[in-house]
Amino acid sequence: MAQSDPLDLIVLGSGVAGSSVATRCASAGWRVALAEAREFGGTCALRGCEPKKVFWTLAEAVDRARRLAPKGVAGGEAVRLDWGAAQRFKHSFTDPVPEHSEASLRDAGVEVLHGEARFVAPDAVEAAGRRLAFRHTVIATGAHPAKLPIEGAELLATSDEFLALERLPQRMVMVGGGYISFECAHLAARGGAEVTLLHANDEPLAHFDQDLVRRLVAHTRALGVTVKLGCKVSAIRRQGDGTLQVECENGERVTAEMAVHGLGRRPALESLDLEAGEVAVEKGRLRLDRHLRSASNPRVFAAGDAAQQGPALTPVAGHDAGVVARNLLEGCRSEPDYSVVPSVVFTIPPMAMVGMTEAQAREQRRDFELKQGDMASFQSVRRTGEDTAAYKLLLEPDSGHVLGAHLLAPEAPEVMNLFAFAMRFGVPAAELRAMMTAYPSFGSNLSAMLG
Numbered sequence: 480m481a482q483s484d485p486l487d488l489i490v491l492g493s494g495v496a497g498s499s500v501a502t503r504c505a506s507a508g509w510r511v512a513l514a515e516a517r518e519f520g521g522t523c524a525l526r527g528c529e530p531k532k533v534f535w536t537l538a539e540a541v542d543r544a545r546r547l548a549p550k551g552v553a554g555g556e557a558v559r560l561d562w563g564a565a566q567r568f569k570h571s572f573t574d575p576v577p578e579h580s581e582a583s584l585r586d587a588g589v590e591v592l593h594g595e596a597r598f599v600a601p602d603a604v605e606a607a608g609r610r611l612a613f614r615h616t617v618i619a620t621g622a623h624p625a626k627l628p629i630e631g632a633e634l635l636a637t638s639d640e641f642l643a644l645e646r647l648p649q650r651m652v653m654v655g656g657g658y659i660s661f662e663c664a665h666l667a668a669r670g671g672a673e674v675t676l677l678h679a680n681d682e683p684l685a686h687f688d689q690d691l692v693r694r695l696v697a698h699t700r701a702l703g704v705t706v707k708l709g710c711k712v713s714a715i716r717r718q719g720d721g722t723l724q725v726e727c728e729n730g731e732r733v734t735a736e737m738a739v740h741g742l743g744r745r746p747a748l749e750s751l752d753l754e755a756g757e758v759a760v761e762k763g764r765l766r767l768d769r770h771l772r773s774a775s776n777p778r779v780f781a782a783g784d785a786a787q788q789g790p791a792l793t794p795v796a797g798h799d800a801g802v803v804a805r806n807l808l809e810g811c812r813s814e815p816d817y818s819v820v821p822s823v824v825f826t827i828p829p830m831a832m833v834g835m836t837e838a839q840a841r842e843q844r845r846d847f848e849l850k851q852g853d854m855a856s857f858q859s860v861r862r863t864g865e866d867t868a869a870y871k872l873l874l875e876p877d878s879g880h881v882l883g884a885h886l887l888a889p890e891a892p893e894v895m896n897l898f899a900f901a902m903r904f905g906v907p908a909a910e911l912r913a914m915m916t917a918y919p920s921f922g923s924n925l926s927a928m929l930g
């Protein structure tokens with residue numbers, strides 16, 4: 480194990496956050512290495528957003544054909560999701576990622592190292608059998624499923640395993656009521672599985688507007704998914720016939736071939752030996768200052784899910800990377816801004832949001848004007864055969880600035896980008912309403928929503 484000259488930067492993790500910081504610093508002439516424990520490319524491209532969206536696109540096409548069967552899509556009732564074929568289609572997106580990811584890092588001048596990295600000193604890590612001294616390091620190791628004190632938790636399948644299934648089991652339980660459970664439940668139900676979703680309290684998808692969530696829950700139930708609220712999972716047991724029994728504190732029991740972990744994800748820090756690096760942690764999260772720098776070791780920065788300063792989402796990982804790269808290259812002045820982070824749960828229909836919910840606005844005693852309504856009768860929704868669609872907008876009374884926007888509808892994610900734009904650049908509702916939009920697009924509903 481040879482001691483090398485200090486690197487300007489070693490980045491830990493090759494996801495959106497790590498790759499972006501490494502590339503920017505190498506392009507600025509720094510000597511940079513990046514260590515990756517698994518395949519190169521990170522969660523979003525290999526095991527998260529991208530593969531999930533491939534399955535979602537196919538499931539949505541099937542759902543739409545079935546919905547429109549009586550309206551002119553002849554044979555639409557018989558259309559089904561071929562999970563095996565969908566899995567192969569997914570591979571055509573994910574398989575090339577590791578090679579491309581590594582090649583683009585190399586092209587940018589980054590030295591790539593295969594293997595788990597861990598601190599061996601405040602200014603050195605060990606990776607790929609080498610001790611590497613550094614001037615700076617960035618922890619961009621992402622997140623993994625939370626380890627919770629639930630009996631038999633090791634029997635839960637991860638979202639990685641769900642998205643890698645060649646065949647869907649007959650019965651599945653989604654444990655938890657967040658993004659992963661709702662998205663996997665909607666996919667598995669379209670794929671023909673019998674699905675039960677168990678959530679601890681009465682408010683699943685807690686970050687979203689609960690009026691829209693109630694509509695989504697009703698729609699999910701109508702799809703055939705059994706959604707049980709107030710069911711805090713306390714144990715998972717393997718039964719004699721190989722099936723799993725999932726038990727809740729209230730005595731509810733569900734049997735299935737597979738139970739999926741949807742209980743939250745936490746920063747992946749355990750493998751790093753942070754003590755050796757003098758990197759402080761508090762309650763499982765890195766102690767960082769407002770520049771995303773370690774509060775205890777100024778050589779160390781963090782970004783993305785590992786930092787978990789903003790929501791654990793891909794655009795946040797990219798934003799953090801920009802902040803950290805600027806702090807490294809230009810002096811430590813930049814701070815992240817998480818005030819406008821749009822987010823979508825990819826159910827069918829999808830639910831999208833940006834800014835504050837009505838509940839948050841009331842809690843903060845903010846004055847707001849509320850625009851809300853059912854959209855099922857809107858032409859753009861009727862055309863898709865969808866029966867569940869609604870919106871809720873919160874506007875600042877005098878300025879007309881958008882405080883929050885919430886949509887449950889086909890095309891909701893694309894329209895949410897317009898609201899995010901308006902919030903980011905302070906475009907008031909009156910301007911949005913007056914703006915010409917392509918017609919008849921889903922976005923042309925803006926004036927009706929804001930009217």
Ligand SMILES: Cc1cc2nc3c(=O)[nH]c(=O)nc-3n(C[C@H](O)[C@H](O)[C@H](O)COP(=O)(O)OP(=O)(O)OC[C@H]3O[C@@H](n4cnc5c(N)ncnc54)[C@H](O)[C@@H]3O)c2cc1C
Nearest residue numbers: 492494495496516521522527596620621783784791792793
């Ligand atoms: C199923 C699923 C669906 C999702 N869907 C969406 C979505 O639709 N939209 C959205 O915005 N977000 C979504 N997310 C969240 C999004 O994927 C993450 O926020 C994003 O990928 C975080 O990027 P990152 O660079 O911080 O971490 P990651 O992409 O997780 O990268 C971290 C990397 O570090 C590596 N690593 C870990 N420990 C070490 C070590 N000791 N040494 C070296 N390498 C190490 C890991 O192997 C990994 O490759 C989803 C997540 C999941 C799980």
Ligand SMILES: NC(=O)c1ccc[n+]([C@@H]2O[C@H](COP(=O)([O-])OP(=O)(O)OC[C@H]3O[C@@H](n4cnc5c(N)ncnc54)[C@H](O)[C@@H]3O)[C@@H](O)[C@H]2O)c1
Nearest residue numbers: 655656657658659660678679711712741742743744791823
């Ligand atoms: N579309 C997207 O952007 C997307 C998709 C998937 C994941 N993600 C990211 O990954 C993160 C993790 O997703 P997730 O769905 O695992 O977590 P989550 O935080 O979204 O939801 C987990 C839910 O499980 C509930 N829960 C906790 N313990 C429970 C128990 N014992 N029994 C029943 N319910 C319990 C919690 O109350 C919580 O609401 C998300 O927060 C998000 O940042 C994003």
